[in-house]
Amino acid sequence: MLNLRFIQDNPELVIEKLKKKNFDASAIVKEIINLYQKKNEIQVKADQFKSEMNKLSKEIGQLFREGKQEEASQAKSRTSELKDNIKQLDEEFAKIDDEVFQLQVQLPNIPADIVPAGKTPEDNEIVKNAGEQPDLGEAKLPHWELAEKYDLIDFELGVKLTGAGFPVYKGKGSRFQRALINFFLDEAQKAGYLEIQPPLVVNEDSGFGTGQLPDKEGQMYHVTEDNLYLIPTAEVPVTNLYRDVILEGKQLPVKNTAYSACFRREAGSYGKDVRGLNRLHQFDKVEVVQVAHPEKSYEVLDEMVAHVESLVQKLGLPYRILRLCGGDMSFTAALTYDFEVFSAAQEKWLEVSSVSNFESFQANRLKLRFRDEGQKKPQIAHTLNGSALALPRIVAALLENNQTPEGIKVPEVLVPYCGFEWIR
């Protein structure tokens, strides 16, 4: 969420910049400023009364100790009015404080200046297009047919066990996926990320910290019995490791990576986009997360993009990098790069990674701060994360792009992880 003081000091700027996210913030901002002022006035008043009350209480204590009962009870009689005032102001304060908060969490993050304007994915800016698209000829098969042909993935069995979107991986299909996970984790480690194995279920506070709650709970599976949520991405538990934490400046940047299963309800998805591995309720992903110094976070973003790029390159996939337009960006992001790989049989670009700088938006919610060397006051850090990478669509693209009449060729970098060179 945006910092209140920042909104207060830059109302026009906030309204103007959020237009790029196609969000009309004028009413909310106006109301926030109005309430914020009222809140401060009440606080100042309440503080004065409290100060008086504290003084009086001390005096009464003193009088009692000196045995001056008369004067003490006389002083006591003066407190009731103060008490009433304080109580009333405190209640008013709490009410306004909550109102401000409710408004504050409705404001999306401010997009960075280089975010292109636009409303739909068509308006995203292609910043790079690289790698060669394979020439598969006429006999090419989509990955769901390849998966069946080589007995790699059983979608029907998943339906039997759970429902659509929960495939069962088998044999080389399973092995292939595990190879990718290990490859991604190893690469992340080489790039300096500390591996984390987080819980796959989180509480409400964690959901709030990274921005899934309060509004996007429809996206997460909710275990109502215990009021816990299945994670939609490892971003949630890993970023929340740093909730309510004050780091030393020299600890930055913090670099963590985690493999996890991810669970998404994907309510409202339908049609051909959900075919095969294209959109699942449960999928595997390796995530990278960084906590960065505010002055360095865009360097860090570039570094993360370069890391993700190196992965798709090593896998030999044709890819493109998109700078998301304001309308296609998430609520929480300030700048997002999406990676898409070309899945040559379906002839579709599949999103396999999303790398974002959240600036202080999550950190504000998380109360994630750091202290620069020699500085007394802690300041809000920046958080970033990216998929490196999301598995199913990578599997889909690799199966399709690497199919030959002799079988599916395993990318060289994966052979040591798989233990086989061909799927046939």
Add this chain to the structure above:
RNA sequence: GGAGAGAUGGCAGAGUGGUCGAAUGCGGCGGUCUUGAAAACCGUUGAUCUUCACGGAUCCGGGGGUUCGAAUCCCUCUCUCUCCGCCA
């Protein structure tokens, strides 16, 4: 699931209803000493809000109550730990 114990500053751990934002120890930071380091000694060391500033307010798991005054008493919720049961 049953029984019990507990929740205090970065950590450990005191705390009689007023002088407690909180003893003490460890850790951290600064200094003395040393060629350097260690040890020892001295000092220092929470966060948030508010004010131009001086200052003021709040915070001892969350919420509520009693009281002139609550870390301390009462109610309630949450969480953690221990033992038993079950179990990967």
